[in-house]
Amino acid sequence: MSRKPILFSETRLRAAMEKEGVDLLIVRGNENSKYLSEFFNNGGHLTYRPFTVFYFRDPALAPAFIVPAVDLHLAMDSTWIEDVRAYAMAEFFTDIDTHFYDDFFQAARAVLDDRKVKNFVIGTEGDSLPSGYRTRLDELLEGNKVVDFSGPLEIVRMVKSPEEIRRLKKATDITIEAHAAFREAIKVGATDRDLFEVIVRKMIDEGSDGYRFINIGCGPKTSYAAHAPFPVGHTIARGDFVKVDMGATCLGYSADFVRSYFVGETSQRHQDIWKWLNEVQMELGMGMRPGMTGGEVFDKGYAMISKYLEKFPREFLGHGIGVGAHEQPRLNQVNRSVIEPDSIICIEYSYYHAGCRHHTEETFHVKENSVECWTERCPRELIVAA
Known part of the structure; x- marks a missing residue:
């Protein structure tokens, strides 16, 4: 047949x-x-x-x-x-x-x-x-x-088919659960290897086929890194910066999701940066509509964050996701690709301050007349208990 x-x-x-x-x-x-x-x-x-x-x-x-x-x-x-x-x-x-x-x-x-x-x-x-x-x-x-x-x-x-959307949504849901386990495991005395193992174990328990990437930034050796490729053996101390960029897979499709944290305490400036990045990111994502171009979304998002952070360093603010990690529409200034219904788009903001790379990323499903944020339920608090 x-x-x-x-x-x-x-x-x-x-x-x-x-x-x-x-x-x-x-x-x-x-x-x-x-x-x-x-x-x-x-x-x-x-x-x-x-x-x-x-x-x-x-x-x-x-x-x-x-x-x-x-x-x-x-x-x-x-x-x-x-x-x-x-x-x-x-x-x-x-x-x-x-x-x-x-x-x-x-x-x-x-x-x-x-x-x-x-x-x-x-x-x-x-x-x-x-x-x-x-x-x-x-x-x-x-x-x-x-x-x-x-x-x-x-x-x-x-534009994603119903089966692609199902796989991407499942991969995202698994990644959110793995991230919750990661966040819970951030403790003084734990190592970045401990955090890595917690993520992998939770992804498997939740039904993942594997993971496309797990990039953990933890402590001064990797706090600045966008994509630290493997644990370096750092033991977490109070005040450390901890971040993870990761994606579980479901039948060849993976999620892409980032949160950043400080352990126990940090400066007001760090807290302000994190607040601005997340508020602008969510507003930009929920404001996407079919008919907008990748360049228009970038221009809007860049203008929004520039009210708070001058000389913002990003040349792009996000990307589509599917069988590839970065797909159309790419949200950069020159992209004229038009967003269509059933595009799945990751919006991400990052900013460097005092040796740390603040990084946050959300996943959005752009529909005909609305937008759904698949990662909305994941907390955005910057400080975790020591």
Whole structure:
């Protein structure tokens, strides 16, 4: 029985291809190929192992999916695409009795020949493709017109399907619960490693598939860091600054959420900065509406915070979230992408003071006539008990 995609709208994708005059879309970028195939592989980040989707605007031409042989069976079970082909990579034969092509480009040639692809306009991911792959792909597509479709594909991905929203909301809810456990564990004498372990344990207990990132800033060695990649062994003392930027995952989709704290006490200036960042962030997020551009949201948010903090350092104030950590609409001054209903947007503010990087982030679901803040129930108090 044939399946239909559940993570993206074929109507929306085909409309974008129609607008750009693209007959065939070929994508191998890790996020894009997962999005279109709905196979959340663990090998696409390896540049020598492409997972590539061939998607045709004409519904009479069936899509195809080319994967390394080692992942063929799981790909066939996972993707909605019926025509899945494999090239010899890691294994020359598996439990699937089928022909393996010598390499990816031999398999791609077969797909193009089967569909009689000639004089097509073909969209690819342009300059984001690995140079060697792109050179050989251009050679393979000789006789067709190749155009960069990466921008329109980002706009397609901006609007989330009901299944994407379900996964993102679950990932966010799990992250909020993990953050509550993190906040409770902030005590004098605890270490940043203790905090890390509390987060991981709670995410698993709440049903997460894993986490995309956990960046803990704790004490003077990492208080200034935007993305401290791992615990450094700091033992918490009274007055320390503690922050976490983290996201649990649900079936390939993750949350993105930040809070910052001081242990027991801090200055009035720190408290004022934190108050301004959070108040402006919530007001800006709840004021978003379809039809606004990313640049308009940035300009509004920058003007709002500049009333309190001069020379605000941020070049962007947030981003969409989905199968990728940072998606459209990107909230920077030059972005003219228009926000549409069912965009999921993270707004974040940060500011440096006295060796600490205040950082806060909320997640918003922009609907047709309203906005829902998914992270509203998480407390915003700056000081936790020592």
